[in-house]
Amino acid sequence: MTDLQFWQLVTAQDMFASSDELAEQLKARLMPLDDQTLAAFDKCFNLKMRETYRWNLWGAAYLIAGCNSEFGFSEFRCWLISRGQEVFETTIANPDNLAGCEVMSLKDGKAYPYLDEYDLIAGQTYEDRVGEELPFMPSGQDQPKGKRFKDRPKFLKAAYPKLFKQYRT
Numbered sequence: 755m756t757d758l759q760f761w762q763l764v765t766a767q768d769m770f771a772s773s774d775e776l777a778e779q780l781k782a783r784l785m786p787l788d789d790q791t792l793a794a795f796d797k798c799f800n801l802k803m804r805e806t807y808r809w810n811l812w813g814a815a816y817l818i819a820g821c822n823s824e825f826g827f828s829e830f831r832c833w834l835i836s837r838g839q840e841v842f843e844t845t846i847a848n849p850d851n852l853a854g855c856e857v858m859s860l861k862d863g864k865a866y867p868y869l870d871e872y873d874l875i876a877g878q879t880y881e882d883r884v885g886e887e888l889p890f891m892p893s894g895q896d897q898p899k900g901k902r903f904k905d906r907p908k909f910l911k912a913a914y915p916k917l918f919k920q921y922r923t
Contacts, residue, residue: 813903814849853916
């Protein structure tokens with residue numbers, strides 16, 4: 755599976771659709787794939803999840819939406835991947851680039867950058883079809899890469915000046 759194929763499959767068509775709608779969109783795109791391609795997609799997705807397992811990205815998620823759990827951070831990373839290659843790459847380069855992001859989901863008028871179990875869709879589709887699980891591929895290491903972020907306002911403001919201005923002032 756090429757990067758282009760991966761991004762064509764995973765990028766949300768409607769950036770403001772609900773988690774359920776986005777899950778259905780992805781399922782519909784994955785259904786026509788043969789088993790080998792579906793497994794390759796799952797591997798690519800897990801590699802992207804591993805790439806996003808970073809403290810500086812978790813700090814941005816914390817600042818934007820109060821993300822303070824491993825599960826929430828996984829959902830945030832799924833959301834980030836679903837935004838497409840350009841948003842993904844600019845965010846990896848500098849998480850503060852999420853400021854002003856025009857593809858930010860909202861819930862109750864607040865930023866809600868989470869997608870529940872988006873990372874499991876390929877595996878579930880494969881298992882439903884074949885009756886076996888895909889080989890497990892952990893999406894992260896024991897600890898995120900880099901230095902843990904500090905959650906005090908002065909440190910968040912210094913690390914993420916644009917996000918801080920948008921979400922904390």
